[in-house]
Every structure is written in structure tokens, then in C-alpha cells.
Amino acid sequence: MAEGALQSALKMRQQAREWARPEGYDFATILPYAINRATGQAEWAIPAFLRDSAVGLVDLVTGPQVGDMTPEATMALMDLAGAGMAAPKPRGALGIFGGKSAKTADLDALSMARDMERAGASPSEIWSKTGWGRGADEKWRFEIDDSKARRTEKTERNDLMQRMSDERYAAEEAGDTETYERLTRELWDEFGPGAGVQDGVRAKYFHDHPELFEAYPQLGEMVIRQPDLPDNTLGVYYPGAQGVDIGWNVPWKTGADLHELQHAVQDIEGFARGSSPDEFFPDYGVAAKRLRESIAVKRAQELMDEAGMTAKDAADFVGEANKVDPRNIEFILTERAKSASPPDLDAIIEKQTKNMEEMNPSSMYRRVAGEAEARNVQKRMEWDAARRRAVLPSLTEDVPRDRQIVKGR
Numbered sequence: 001m002a003e004g005a006l007q008s009a010l011k012m013r014q015q016a017r018e019w020a021r022p023e024g025y026d027f028a029t030i031l032p033y034a035i036n037r038a039t040g041q042a043e044w045a046i047p048a049f050l051r052d053s054a055v056g057l058v059d060l061v062t063g064p065q066v067g068d069m070t071p072e073a074t075m076a077l078m079d080l081a082g083a084g085m086a087a088p089k090p091r092g093a094l095g096i097f098g099g100k101s102a103k104t105a106d107l108d109a110l111s112m113a114r115d116m117e118r119a120g121a122s123p124s125e126i127w128s129k130t131g132w133g134r135g136a137d138e139k140w141r142f143e144i145d146d147s148k149a150r151r152t153e154k155t156e157r158n159d160l161m162q163r164m165s166d167e168r169y170a171a172e173e174a175g176d177t178e179t180y181e182r183l184t185r186e187l188w189d190e191f192g193p194g195a196g197v198q199d200g201v202r203a204k205y206f207h208d209h210p211e212l213f214e215a216y217p218q219l220g221e222m223v224i225r226q227p228d229l230p231d232n233t234l235g236v237y238y239p240g241a242q243g244v245d246i247g248w249n250v251p252w253k254t255g256a257d258l259h260e261l262q263h264a265v266q267d268i269e270g271f272a273r274g275s276s277p278d279e280f281f282p283d284y285g286v287a288a289k290r291l292r293e294s295i296a297v298k299r300a301q302e303l304m305d306e307a308g309m310t311a312k313d314a315a316d317f318v319g320e321a322n323k324v325d326p327r328n329i330e331f332i333l334t335e336r337a338k339s340a341s342p343p344d345l346d347a348i349i350e351k352q353t354k355n356m357e358e359m360n361p362s363s364m365y366r367r368v369a370g371e372a373e374a375r376n377v378q379k380r381m382e383w384d385a386a387r388r389r390a391v392l393p394s395l396t397e398d399v400p401r402d403r404q405i406v407k408g409r
Contacts, residue, residue: 099269255378277361
């Protein structure tokens with residue numbers, strides 16, 4: 001491929017990202033406005049979800065030139081699935097981030113990395129020289145070469161499973177309970193609980209991934225299933241290396257397999273873990289309740305000022321319409337009446353609205369360090385070894401390190 005074509009594609013991506021996230025602005029996820037950090041004022045703007053979609057489309061179009069499939073492109077591809085658009089074909093090496101517990105970890109190189117850090121070397125210099133770098137949780141990582149990784153074709157793993165299953169059913173038909181139970185244990189010990197009955201098999205039979213399973217043999221024993229997952233859910237990791245679900249219709253090139261396997265490695269290494277939007281809904285609900293209450297108080301205050309209603313009557317009227325306890329509204333109105341300079345309700349509502357946007361469960365989920373790292377695995381999945389060694393992982397994460405939320409186990 002011509003160097004000029006690659007540079008043009010990379011420039012196009014950079015311009016898309018600069019347009020989507022210009023410095024100095026915080027964009028609302030859905031509502032059409034952004035907060036100007038310099039002035040603190042809200043300005044009309046295209047919302048974040050549309051900006052992210054535009055970035056995804058640019059990444060998708062430039063995929064063949066750059067040779068990768070970013071998480072943004074994956075989401076755009078899913079949105080366009082009905083249009084018959086084909087995904088750029090992956091090439092080169094994948095990359096899962098391992099740690100010092102890996103059986104293949106180069107601990108001599110890690111020692112060198114620590115020495116270089118103490119001597120004042122930059123993270124990029126350390127990574128380029130040793131292949132080790134710190135994550136958002138400050139723990140050391142290296143990238144596993146997964147250039148030969150793939151999913152195993154069902155026919156490759158089904159032959160042995162079918163032979164064992166046939167023997168098992170023959171024993172059942174013959175009424176040989178002892179042999180049937182023994183063969184069932186052997187089948188499930190080898191392929192995973194429920195093998196031959198449920199759609200699940202140990203990872204070492206689901207993935208042809210020798211480098212990863214050499215580094216973490218225990219991951220090969222995890223059970224991988226392919227159920228029908230909810231919309232927009234490509235995969236799920238169950239903590240404690242209990243297993244992974246990959247949507248039955250999710251292709252390998254999305255990187256979903258690697259994303260969830262990265263969560264398993266995070267679990268083993270004690271790295272910053274992943275999350276889900278559900279984890280943030282309670283706090284989001286509290287923020288939404290406070291915003292509804294402030295809006296109700298403002299409306300009740302207007303009814304008192306313009307219609308001469310009492311605090312109790314205004315609170316009762318507004319509380320029912322806004323699903324807010326009228327006693328809380330009345331209390332706030334009474335306290336405001338006592339104050340010589342009550343707080344500006346418009347300013348409070350604006351601040352709470354911005355806070356709600358920042359606490360949006362989807363946005364918070366994307367900021368979790370373990371999720372940013374797992375998406376980075378997807379982003380770098382087509383990179384060859386030289387390119388991965390040349391680019392520090394933090395430079396390709398889609399959330400700046402100072403914005404990431406580090407969650408422990």
C-alpha cells in the first residue's frame with residue numbers, strides 16, 4: 001500500500017476526531033448542546049452520540065487503508081449491518097495486555113523497564129525498548145503476540161466431542177448407568193460443564209490461541225458460550241474466570257472475543273477491572289431525582305410569584321406533576337423565603353443538567369479504565385508486532401488517562 005494513502009487515511013481520522021471532540025468543550029450525550037469550559041455557558045452543538053457515529057463512519061471507510069477495525073468502526077458497522085456493507089478485513093497481529101503473572105512474562109525486561117523509569121526515561125522510550133508499560137492503574141503490562149489467533153471451526157472441535165457423546169448415549173441406551181455417568185464426567189471435564197447438551201465449550205477448544213493459553217493456562221479452561229445477547233451487547237465476561245458469552249451472530253473481526261478475554265486477564269492480574277452501564281444507574285437515578293426536584297421548585301416559585309399561590313399549594317400542584325414529594329418542595333421554598341439572597345435556580349438547574357450528562361451510565365461506562373483497555377485491544381488488533389512496539393498503548397486509548405475511572409476488584 002502506498003505510504004501516501006495511509007497518511008491520508010490517518011489524517012482524515014485525526015480531523016474527524018478533532019471535529020468530534022474540540023478542546024475546551026464538554027458535549028451532552030443526547031441533548032443538542034455543549035458546555036464551554038472557558039465560560040461555563042451552554043452552547044448549541046451536535047450531540048456526542050452523533051459525533052461519535054461520524055468518527056465511526058470515517059474509521060470504517062479508512063479501515064482498508066489503515067488496516068484496523070476500531071471500536072467506533074465496529075459500532076458503525078453494526079448500525080449499517082442492514083445496508084450490506086462489508087467490514088474491512090483484519091490483518092497482522094492482535095494484542096492482549098498481560099502482566100507479570102503470565103507464565104511467558106519477560107521479567108528481565110520488566111526489571112529493565114523499572115530501572116529505566118527510575119533513571120527518568122519516558123514511558124514511550126521504556127515501551128519501545130522493553131515492551132513493558134504502566135496502565136491507568138499504574139500496574140506494569142506487556143502485549144501478547146496474538147498474530148495467529150482465531151476461532152476454531154466447530155467441525156475441528158466437534159469430532160472428539162461427538163465421539164465421546166456417542167459413547168455416552170450408547171451407555172445410556174444400554175442402561176449402563178455407571179458407564180454413562182463416568183463418560184459424562186469425562187466429557188464435561190474435557191470440554192466444560194454441559195458440553196454436548198448446552199452450547200458451551202472450554203476456551204482452548206473455542207479459540208486457537210496458543211500464545212494466550214501458554215501465558216494463562218487457566219483461561220483455556222473457561223467455558224465460552226454463544227447465546228442470543230441483548231441488542232448492542234457483543235459479549236459478557238463473568239468475573240472469577242467463570243466464563244464468557246459472545247453473541248451467536250458476532251463475528252471475530254469485531255474484536256469482541258479479545259475484549260472479553262482482556263477482562264479475564266484483568267481479573268487474574270488484579271488490573272483495573274471492567275464494568276457495565278448498570279453499575280452507574282443508581283447514582284444517575286439520584287442525580288435525575290435532584291434535577292426533577294430543582295425544576296419543580298423553580299416552577300413552584302413561579303406560581304408563588306406570578307399567581308400568588310402559597311408555598312404549600314404550589315408545592316402540591318407541582319409535586320404531583322413532576323413526581324416529586326411536595327413536602328420537599330415546600331421545605332425548600334420556605335428556606336428560600338428566609339434567605340436574603342437565595343441561590344439562583346437557573347444556575348442550579350444548569351449545573352445539575354451538566355452533571356447528569358456526565359453521569360450518563362453509558363458515558364461513565366466508557367470511562368472505566370478496564371473498558372478503555374479492553375477497547376484498546378480491539379483497536380490494536382490488526383497491528384503487527386513492530387507497530388505495536390512503536391506506539392505506547394496509552395496513546396491509542398479512546399479516553400485520556402486523567403479521565404479514566406480506575407475500579408478495583
